[in-house]
Amino acid sequence: MKVLVLNSGSSSLKFQLFTLDSLDNDKCQLLASGLIEQIGETQSSSQIEFRNEQQLLENVKQTSIISDHQQALELMTKECARNNFLKQPSLNNEISPLN
Secondary structure (H helix, E strand, O other): OEEEEEEEOOOEEEEEEEEEOOOOOOOEEEEEEEEEEOOOOOOEEEEEEEEEOOEEEEEEEEEEOOOOHHHHHHHHHHHHHHOOOOOOOOOOOOOOOOO
8 A cells, every 4th residue: 555645835836655564564765755846936936856775866856837736636647657656746646635
């Protein structure tokens, strides 16, 4: 199971993507984390890190125009899919909300 933790501000999106064996087990592994800033501004920046165990695999930094939080989520899921942490660039099939 994958667990996505989001922290959404007025012009930023922070996230962490974990893999979890089961809800009864506290053992989880950080797969990816990132920060997308200046959403809605003329120049947005993003930094996303991908990990395997405790080792950093890739650090993606880029600047672009991200007009809203939906585009920020699309960037996040696209990058996670490109690094094979999500099967497709969509949250619909792999991430379920927890209460």
